[in-house]
Amino acid sequence: MRREAMLEFDHEIACDILVVGGGCAGISAAAAAAQSGAKTLLVDAGAMLGGELISGMPLIGAVTMTNRWVVGGMLKQLLDICQEFGGYIGPVSDFRTLNVVAFDSEIMKIAVAEFLHRSGVEILLYTLADRIETRHGRVTGVVLRNKSGRSLVRPRAVIDCSGDGDVAISAGAPYESGDAATGAFQALTLMFRMVNVDADAFLRFIASQPDDFDLRHQPALGMTREQCIAALVRQGLPKAAMMATGLTLKRAIASGEMFPVSALAIAPVSRERREVSINATRIANIDATDTQRLSGTIRDLMLQVRSCSAFLKRSVPGFENAHFSGLAPRVGIRETKRVIGEHQLSRDDVLGSHRFDDVIGLGSHELDVHGAGTDHLREVIPGAGTYDVPFRCLIPKGLSNVLIAGRCISSTREGHSSARVMGTCMATGQAAGTAAAYLAGEANIDDVRLIPIEELQRRLAAAGAVLN
Ligand SMILES: Cc1cc2nc3c(=O)[nH]c(=O)nc-3n(C[C@H](O)[C@H](O)[C@H](O)COP(=O)(O)OP(=O)(O)OC[C@H]3O[C@@H](n4cnc5c(N)ncnc54)[C@H](O)[C@@H]3O)c2cc1C
Incomplete structure (x- = not known):
């Protein structure tokens, strides 16, 4: 993506909230925003929605080793639809460190489309968020590019679920890539x-x-x-x-x-x-x-x-x-860029089961860095514990109307290796969608930092999110 002073476009699309990226984080963010009453547009560069949910892998980070659900809300709604369509298997333990949630990835493709439809999300596939315009730390316009041409959107808030932090980074937020010291990136995998x-x-x-x-x-x-x-x-x-x-x-x-x-x-x-x-x-x-x-x-x-x-x-x-x-429909990408936000989720936050006043979701996965060949770092959270993901990890430094969710949230490399799993991505997606909808509905607030955290937490809990 590029930042430009004046955007060129062929037509305009109206929406309150633009969600860029339709992986697990993006569908959760878009559904939460739309269910909160905001006119929400979800765009993805690819041909399908759901990201790794439709690759065959089971979902991690939603159920702890001791069988406790620590992610609810949008994820539960999606799994309910998958069950309605006959594709749900449920929690399965490997009796080592993981309790995954298994489902039929082919039926999940259908469930994702239905979930977004029932939530009232407008979607644009084959569409790249291509150019942005910013003013004083605020994204004022995004140009979407597809076969129909260039469409301008001027949303009240943008949620960056691109996995790579495309919007936040183009808008000027600082970032880190893989292992800055060695240039290493976690392994790519084709499921x-x-x-x-x-x-x-x-x-x-x-x-x-x-x-x-x-x-x-x-x-x-x-x-x-x-x-x-x-x-x-x-x-x-x-x-x-x-x-x-x-x-x-x-x-x-x-x-x-x-x-x-x-x-x-x-x-x-x-x-x-x-x-x-x-x-x-x-x-x-x-x-x-x-x-x-x-x-x-x-x-x-x-x-x-x-x-x-x-x-x-x-x-x-x-x-x-x-x-x-x-x-799988595409090569699976574990790690690219991490946007730097108001807090970077760290190794100590994860392994120390850290609690934060501005919690918006729980993480429970181990540190999990896939290296080259047989190299693999894994370190479990003692006692099958959980940690809080603070709202500050969703707020890119220097930007007022952009939120990040999914695998590009603000974290150190090790913090990311835990929070990148789909359960946690969907929890951060729901929080970003709910917060963006709040911002869109309050004419006198123009910075996500001014959203009252207790009210955000109240709305999340009311929609089934797990915060403690
Ligand atoms: C091989 C592999 C195995 C894994 N195993 C597990 C597991 O067993 N269980 C588990 O829970 N997690 C697992 N994970 C982690 C987890 O699947 C991912 O971290 C998670 O799905 C990331 O979701 P996301 O929505 O943040 O990003 P992504 O799924 O990467 O979605 C980002 C989306 O944004 C779109 N996009 C990007 N840029 C733009 C743009 N400029 N304009 C428009 N669209 C754009 C992309 O097309 C993409 O669809 C695994 C990951 C991999 C790769």
Whole structure:
């Protein structure tokens, strides 16, 4: 995006709130804003809405290891629609550190469209937020570009859910990229799926060779390693992480059958199709805002998909009769730019379960930095705790009518590695949408910093958000 003094455009579109980016954060922000009564336009550069919700991965950060829901509101509404359409599986534990929420990613595509429709959000697909105009720290206009030409919007507030902080950074907010010291970026991953997986045979294999998997004593649940393994088998769903430290994967990597990877994360997608998703492929240290470099990863990631599905069929019981069934709609991007706001969520905030007076949502995921090859930093929050995400992390420095939500919120690299998961992204999205709608409805307030925090928290709680 570029900042320009005078914007050129072909036509105008009226809206109170513009949400840029229709990933999980953007759909939550747009729905919250529209449900609060604001005329809301959601734009995305791509062809589909929902982001990684429709890639096959399960949702993390919504339910703690001890089975407590810590994100509600917009997320719950969306999951209810997914259940109405027959695509909801629900919380599934891996009995190590994660309690994910599983659902059918194909049905989720339909649920996302319905959720936005019922919320009253106007949408524009294939549309890039391209140019902005600012005056004294205020975004006064955004030009959207698509096949119909250039459209000018002059919203009261903009919510940047672009993942890359496109709007906030173009408007002048400071930012950081990946690991500033080393130039590292978390790995890119192309998610894929396989059908006809025999979950019982797979679980029996896990029980017979637990050292191949990440299974351990779980103090937060008061369970020994053996009890965790038994509980995983009883649960009956194929949710496990096969580790590079285990014999089966280690051998495959050593022989070149598999590419170097820390773990193969397997999760259920559909009971009916006996389908799982596999989070395994990886290419690290690519700046995904460099479109040429991002595009250059596609073939190698596809080759990794082929090697990994062949490895599973050949070497992992339960997968002998499974078949490759699909790819995520796009390459998954874990990390690009983080906008610097009024507070940067830090490692200590996460691991210390820090509480803030201006809490707008809870985070619960571990520190989780995917490096190159088998390199992977993971550090869990002691006692399956949660931390507060303060409203200040959503306010870019120097801007009065822009909010950020999702994976570009203000955080250090380690803070980001926890808050980037979809549960937390949807919580920050809901908070940004609710705050922007407040701003749009109050003629005498022109800076998001002046929104009374108790009133914002009251509105969030009334809409089902979890704040404590
Ligand atoms: C491979 C992988 C595995 C993961 N595993 C899990 C997991 O198991 N569970 C979990 O909960 N989380 C997981 N995560 C993290 C999580 O999925 C993401 O961090 C989260 O989905 C980010 O959501 P977002 O809405 O902030 O951004 P994004 O999903 O990146 O959405 C940003 C959207 O903005 C659009 N956009 C960007 N710029 C513009 C512009 N200028 N104009 C218009 N549109 C624009 C893009 O097209 C995109 O759709 C994983 C991430 C990856 C990549």
